Amino acid sequence: MGDILYTMLQDAISPLTAAYVIAAIGLNIHFGFTGLLNMGQAGFMLMGAYGFAISTVEGAPLWLAVLIALGAVTVFALLLGVPTLKLRGDYLAIVTISAAEIVRFVGRNSLLTEVTGGSGGIPGNDYRSSFTDLSPFGDGRTQIGPFDYLNSNWWLHLVAWAVVFACLGLVALLVRSPWGRLLRGVREDEDAMRSLGKNVYAVKMQALVLGGLFGAVGGIIYVLPSSVQPDGMGRQLTFFIWTALLLGGAAAIFGPLLGSILFFAARALVQTGADTFVPSSIMSSAQTEQFAWIVVGIALMLLVIFRPQGVIGNKRELRFNA
């Protein structure tokens, strides 16, 4: 039992969870507040991760690398938004789900091995140092509570969660601003907004780009502790972010935070629980992991059917239709 609790806690505070939260915040701007169906958030994350890692490997300082990542994602979002945002909602879904796969295919292509590392990806040591060098904690290990990590790892934890709360604050301010009301107006009734003289297309585009930028930041945090692995950032990642967002509650500011933590903790509970209590003759350890993902998929279906507003969302905010 202690092991399960430890794994759940460890997963709940890991920088990976923080990366999910940030990406889910972006998706919340897309889906929760504006009603855009972005099915390729992992593509935005991967784009950001590549932009950051490649420019760092080429010698850019940290701030420039982050700027390049954000720039790349902005271009990507514009490219996807121009043909689709004037059309019915599901076209955006189709194009984003495809584009995210294409980013992955192109990134892992052997022709680009010099730049992107091909299917092997870019090892974290190639780009991590510009971030870890900023750490004020020095070398060595520190134990806080039950967790004993390298100091550089604590630095990553700290920064990742600081970014999460900065993003949450920013979104809270944005959605309460006139612009945020515009977003919800577009979600509820496009025609009404048009009749008020608002440029719906421009508002949707702004939302798509902004949410994509959050995705890029999430992508950078996602690859900092490990490496840029194109195959680890495919369609599944998008779906997990969706599950996390809907679990917490779309259109709620703290939905992504709560949802991601619950998502990881619950997944760890299912997996370690199955590992511990189901004999390995019935379920091997590789199978328990897959079992956990099957449960995630079914949970997503049940969630949308029975509690579309998630844990803390407001059902009245989610009555829109494309």
Added chain:
Amino acid sequence: MKSPIPSRRANPGARRVRAVGWIHLTGLALLTSVVLGLFALTPASAAPAPAPAAPAAPAPASPTFCFATAETACVGGTLRLSASETVGGVDITITAPDGTEETVTTADTGAFNLPVEEEGDYGVVIDEETLPDGVAPTESELTVPVVLGENAIANFQFEREATGADGFSWDQFAQQAASGIRLGLLLAMASIGLSLIYGTTGLSNLAHAELVTMGGMVAFFFSGAAGLGLPLTLGILLTTLVCAAYGWAQDRVLWQPLRRRGLGIIQMMIVTIGLSLAMQYTFQYFVGAGQVRITTSSPETVDIGPVTLTQFSFVAMGISIVVVAGVGYMLLRTRIGRATRAVADNPSLAAASGIDVDKVIRLVWTLAAGLAGLSGVLYALVTNGVKWDTGLQILLLLFAAVTLGGLGTAFGAVVGSMVIGLVVELTNIWLPGDFKYATALLILILILLVRPQGLLGRAERVG
């Protein structure tokens, strides 16, 4: 703009909602157990062991088997030309940080390993003299950081040196065009169903490609060497039936109750995402992460002019043409086909004129799943086999095809599939590997910019 099917009772009482809820729960459980049970029938010993996710464990047969302990580490890797082709007998020199060199030779599995006891950056150099002709590593020297207690993997990538002159010849064009027609026909079978589902219910089924994967997997269970070993023809037939039954059941326990409940289309799309996720990992759970092949014998090929295709490819193309033509006939000439088109046109009007909309939609789901399953078996047979994520690649092609032809039009889906199949395969002449999928996306975006209703779609305001 299609409106969702109106729920029969606009204002159901609370008790009724709860009752439907329980139907859902049991329905979903039933659905899952059907899928699970189907795979559970596979004899445990027959299912190939799930491939390890990380290349951490080297093949035990390798003569240079190496285990990392607290004081040692391993430098190793596997030389692969492609997913299935490994290179043995290649000399690899590993230089330690202190300058000592050690040379190892790869085993037949392409694996090489060297136990080391010192941390630091190791240089790994491949001896190009010992590589097969026409193959060159993209980088002949790699540096791997070694940490004690862990395996350091040196991942070499290879490229084949071009054997032809400048890459383009009409013979190659003909060959690629033939593969394109083959791919187009297989896509057509799957995309008709996708388009019909969209036309009748307004739902973009993001789990449709998983039905294609499922076809390959179920056929592997029926006819594969590790499965029941039934004759192939019987296997294909049974697979189509199983997939069609699955489509029927999916509508019965999932989509019909959701329509009655009045769940929005967007919410339903998210449900298809959950379903796709659950199905992908169900495949992985039972079959593992590796590729499975239904037949292992090397196929016989037929030459027609410059075109070389396997015998089976011609059979598959024949089956596809017959099936697509049959579906076309059904839609145009039969009563139920006309009813289907009426529902696709205007569900409320169709219901008002006495068509049982639910029955039509049930038929569409059954047909769509059966066709997708059949397409999946044939796809697995003409290509290298099927993997749990085969659907990931196909989904993009399917949506590109359906959008190109016009969302909701069955014949548009066929035309779109042929165009996408041809373009994707012809791209291969100029651009290698997975870039061909990027062309499909490019077409998708261009079509949306220029003619969002697709080639055969009716011009209407779609946003």
